[in-house]
Amino acid sequence: xxxxxxxGNKRIFNRLFVGSGKYSSNRLIPHIMQESGSQVIxxxxxxxxxxxxxxxxxxxxxxxxxxxxNTSGARNAGEAVRIAKLxxxxxxxxxxxxxxxxxxxxxxxxxxxTLKATEILVTEGFTVFxxxxxxxxxxxxxxxxxxxxxxxLGAPIGTNQGLKTRELIKIMIDEIDIPVIVDAGIGKPSExxxxxxxxxxxxxxxTAIATAGNPVEMAAAFSLAVKAGRKAxxxxxxxxxxxxxxxxxxxxxxxxxxxxL
Amino acid sequence: MSFYDLIxxxxxxxxxxxxxxxxxxxxxxVLCKNRLSPEDFLALxxxxxxxxxxxxxxxxxxxxxxxxxxxxVLFAPMYIANYCVNQCVYCSFNxxxxxxxxxxxxxxxxxxxxKISASGIRHILLLTGExxxxxxxxxxxxxxxxxxxxxxxxxxxxxxxxRDEYESLIYSGADGLTIYQEVYDENVYKLMHPFGPKxxxxxxxxxxxxxxxxxxxxxGIGALLGLGEWRTEAFFTALHAQYLSHKYPDVxxxxxxxxxxxxxGSFDIxxxxxxxxxxxxMLAFRLFLPHVGITISTRERAEFRDNLLGxxxxxxxxxxxxxxxGYSNKNGNGQFQVxxxxxxxxVRQMLYQKGYQPVFKDWQYIQEGxxxxxxx
Numbered sequence: 001x002x003x004x005x006x007x008g009n010k011r012i013f014n015r016l017f018v019g020s021g022k023y024s025s026n027r028l029i030p031h032i033m034q035e036s037g038s039q040v041i042x043x044x045x046x047x048x049x050x051x052x053x054x055x056x057x058x059x060x061x062x063x064x065x066x067x068x069x070n071t072s073g074a075r076n077a078g079e080a081v082r083i084a085k086l087x088x089x090x091x092x093x094x095x096x097x098x099x100x101x102x103x104x105x106x107x108x109x110x111x112x113x114t115l116k117a118t119e120i121l122v123t124e125g126f127t128v129f130x131x132x133x134x135x136x137x138x139x140x141x142x143x144x145x146x147x148x149x150x151x152x153l154g155a156p157i158g159t160n161q162g163l164k165t166r167e168l169i170k171i172m173i174d175e176i177d178i179p180v181i182v183d184a185g186i187g188k189p190s191e192x193x194x195x196x197x198x199x200x201x202x203x204x205x206x207t208a209i210a211t212a213g214n215p216v217e218m219a220a221a222f223s224l225a226v227k228a229g230r231k232a233x234x235x236x237x238x239x240x241x242x243x244x245x246x247x248x249x250x251x252x253x254x255x256x257x258x259x260x261l
Numbered sequence: 262m263s264f265y266d267l268i269x270x271x272x273x274x275x276x277x278x279x280x281x282x283x284x285x286x287x288x289x290x291v292l293c294k295n296r297l298s299p300e301d302f303l304a305l306x307x308x309x310x311x312x313x314x315x316x317x318x319x320x321x322x323x324x325x326x327x328x329x330x331x332x333x334v335l336f337a338p339m340y341i342a343n344y345c346v347n348q349c350v351y352c353s354f355n356x357x358x359x360x361x362x363x364x365x366x367x368x369x370x371x372x373x374x375x376k377i378s379a380s381g382i383r384h385i386l387l388l389t390g391e392x393x394x395x396x397x398x399x400x401x402x403x404x405x406x407x408x409x410x411x412x413x414x415x416x417x418x419x420x421x422x423x424r425d426e427y428e429s430l431i432y433s434g435a436d437g438l439t440i441y442q443e444v445y446d447e448n449v450y451k452l453m454h455p456f457g458p459k460x461x462x463x464x465x466x467x468x469x470x471x472x473x474x475x476x477x478x479x480x481g482i483g484a485l486l487g488l489g490e491w492r493t494e495a496f497f498t499a500l501h502a503q504y505l506s507h508k509y510p511d512v513x514x515x516x517x518x519x520x521x522x523x524x525x526g527s528f529d530i531x532x533x534x535x536x537x538x539x540x541x542x543m544l545a546f547r548l549f550l551p552h553v554g555i556t557i558s559t560r561e562r563a564e565f566r567d568n569l570l571g572x573x574x575x576x577x578x579x580x581x582x583x584x585x586x587g588y589s590n591k592n593g594n595g596q597f598q599v600x601x602x603x604x605x606x607x608v609r610q611m612l613y614q615k616g617y618q619p620v621f622k623d624w625q626y627i628q629e630g631x632x633x634x635x636x637x
Contacts, residue, residue: 022330024616049413049622052381073478073624075511082627102511105552158327211326 003234005179005201007148008095008127010066014039015196016226017068017181018219019206021047022158026060028215033062036219041065042097042204044072045087058092068129070097077116084121096121097129097151107157111138115145122146131183134168136175143178149201150176155185158207162191166198173199189218189225196229197237264470264504265463268445268497276303276493283307292316297549302499305545306492314541321547321573328551332618334576335608336384336416337377338558340585341365341404345390347457349443351488351521351528354390356457363585364395370404374411376588380580380605383622385412386439391420391459398426402433409434414624416479420458421468427475434626437479438472440465441519444488445497449531453488469501473509478624480505480512481556486539487521487530495542499549506553515554515576516546522560522598536565540572547573562600570615579608 005012017040020029033041041061048069049056061067069087074080077100084096098121100113114130115138121128127148132138134152142150152169155161163169164185173180179201186192192203205222212218283304291301292313304310305317342364345354353360365373377385385408389396401419408415416437417430427438444450447462454460469480482501484494498516506514520539521530546555555573557566559581566577581599582588603611612619 022326022332023618024331025613025618046623046625047620048625049383052383052621055381055619055621075478079627083625086625086627104513105506105510107552160327207327207330210330 003230007179012039012066012202014223014226015202015230016192016219016223017042017183017202017204018209019204020044020057020061021072022207022210023215026055026057029057029060030062031216032209032219033065035216036223038219038223039064039066040068040202040204042068042070042206043092045069045083045090045092046073048087048090048092050090066095067093068095068097069093070131071099071117072101074098074100074117075102076100076110077113077120080113080117081120081124084117084126085124088126094125095127095129097131099131109133109153111135114138115141118142118147119145129181134165134172136168136171139172139176139180143176147178149179149181151181151183151204153184154182154191154195155187157184159185160187160208161185162187163194163198166194169195169200170198189221192222193225193229193232196226197232199233202226263467264501265466267500267504268447268466271497271500276496277490279303280307280492283309285309285312288313289316291548292320299496299500299503302545302549303492303496305548306495306541310545311537311541314537314544317541317544317548318572321544322571324547324551325571325573325575329554329575330618331616332620333570333574333612334384334554334620334623335382335579335605336386336414336576337380337382337605338386338388338418338578338581338583339373339377340388340583340587341370342389342392342396342400343585344392344395347391347459348455349459350453350455351485351530362395364400365404365586367403367407369586369589370407372589373586374408377580378411381609381621382580382605383412384414384416384624386416386418386437386578388418389420391457393420396420398422398429402430405430405433405435409626413622413626415626416481421465422471424471424475427472427477431476436477436624436626437481438469438477439481439483439517440468440472441483441485441517442466442498442501443485445484445494445501446489449489469505470508473505473512478513479515479554480509481515481517481554483517483519483556485519485521486534486542487532489532491532491534491538491542495545499546502546502550502553506550513554514550515556516550517556517558518543518546519558520560522600540569543569543573559599559601563603566601567611567615570612570617577608579603580605 014037016038018038020043069092071080071083080100098117100110118130131151139150155164181202182195182200183204187208209219287304288310291304415435418439450462484498554575556576557574558578609619
């Protein structure tokens with residue numbers, strides 16, 4: 001059976017989601033998607049210009065791609081809701097990644113307002129993906145509100161620091177029964193693989209690809225790493241021991257003399 | 262506490278003497294740090310740092326790419342009125358200068374807007390001189406309401422207003438404010454602004470903060486380079502940006518480095534600064550405030566602007582005309598001479614050649630914007 005992620009009515013076979021900001025040219029986007037095989041791309045509604053032909057970001061996105069518009073620039077729940085509705089009115093579909101950020105220095109999301117926006121947008125019929133600080137209780141509330149997945153950060157946006165929030169994300173993966181998609185902070189393919197080995201449903205990578213020396217090659221590398229990590233997770237990674245396993249176990253004698261039992 | 266109090270704190274100290282005390286070792290130590298203090302900023306604009314520009318540039322480049330990517334937001338200025346009651350000694354709009362005064366009617370505004378938006382520009386900077394009778398907040402509101410039909414982001418560079426007036430303008434559709442202190446040295450400020458409401462140093466100094474409180478999304482500040490001693494001017498600009506950024510973390514702050522240009526009227530630039538000093542200031546801003554935008558206007562010449570690209574710039578104006586009505590009618594005196602006369606398309610091509618994405622649209626007007634109306 002194919003290993004697929006089903007969200008809404010979409011079937012996703014490639015678990016690397018990509019971003020569309022920070023590239024030296026939007027013309028790179030189709031190549032990135034082709035080389036990596038990525039199906040899902042997030043797009044900032046603030047950057048979409050339907051009136052421009054050449055500079056319209058949407059014109060560079062392959063028709064088969066699944067569009068995940070995001071509410072970048074929203075400072076509170078109300079603004080996120082308005083941006084989401086604009087995305088729908090622009091013809092960007094029903095998916096929405098909620099970003100509510102009221103701190104321009106660290107770009108950390110506001111979980112409270114993100115939850116508020118999630119509640120509103122689910123009732124408005126959106127397929128909602130809240131971007132959040134990894135925190136189990138809020139993630140549960142987002143799930144209860146009807147979020148289709150949760151997107152905890154691995155490290156602050158753009159920092160390429162890797163899975164700094166590893167333990168918190170692991171708890172979310174273990175406890176939440178909707179997909180956990182690690183977004184932000186992943187700097188290297190090995191870190192994407194690490195997230196997938198933990199059991200993340202997918203990872204979203206932008207800065208690490210967009211600002212790489214060769215973004216197209218880097219996207220392909222991320223795609224391979226995501227596949228490797230996913231395969232390892234499904235295979236069941238071998239347990240880790242802190243002590244070597246003695247070849248003559250201390251309790252070996254119990255096996256030798258079991259004829260009396 | 263307002264920023265004025267913070268300035269007072271530093272005013273008592275002998276900054277110049279301090280600046281000359283830094284050594285090469287101090288500069289290298291600062292370059293190894295991730296989070297810089299105001300004292301570290303002083304080190305970066307000190308004479309000792311002038312010998313380390315390349316190292317500063319490498320770090321500034323890396324920080325800019327990390328925070329902003331390989332993308333530059335483009336905007337265009339539109340002068341909608343040049344009536345002015347002030348007598349800024351360095352400005353061609355000076356009340357005493359013989360200059361044809363004009364204010365755009367709605368129809369004239371539309372003509373200008375059609376011209377500018379046809380070039381692809383979606384971020385507009387609307388400018389006026391200071392005259393509450395000729396360019397009243399009501400007039401500006403009318404223009405902003407109209408501007409929404411053509412542009413997706415509207416920034417104002419107008420006379421200082423009250424918080425309530427900014428809230429009304431945000432409600433009408435403005436999302437950004439640019440307000441330069443011109444010169445942070447209060448004594449020089451008084452010399453440069455002998456008459457008119459602009460003489461009130463403190464009211465102007467507190468203007469960006471009133472805009473932040475009103476809920477402006479983006480706020481730009483800067484010192485007009487050339488009016489005061491550049492090292493201390495750069496220092497107070499950086500401190501001002503840091504103060505606002507700490508107090509209003511949801512506002513996107515940006516710093517401009519307007520370098521004074523020749524204009525109508527006669528004025529000798531007291532502290533003319535060269536390209537090396539200009540670059541040193543910009544690099545120091547980037548290292549001190551990695552998340553803050555840096556804007557470069559067409560006051561700077563084309564080749565110099567192109568070379569600044571990798572060093573921290575995040576926003577550039579393009580195809581600028583600084584005369585009222587100048588996009589549709591080529592006559593008229595501008596506020597300053599434009600040095601980079603390239604068209605929007607030429608700047609766009611240059612950015613692609615340099616490996617940068619020209620971003621024409623980075624904001625989407627959403628109704629009922631602003632903190633006041635969002636209920637916070």
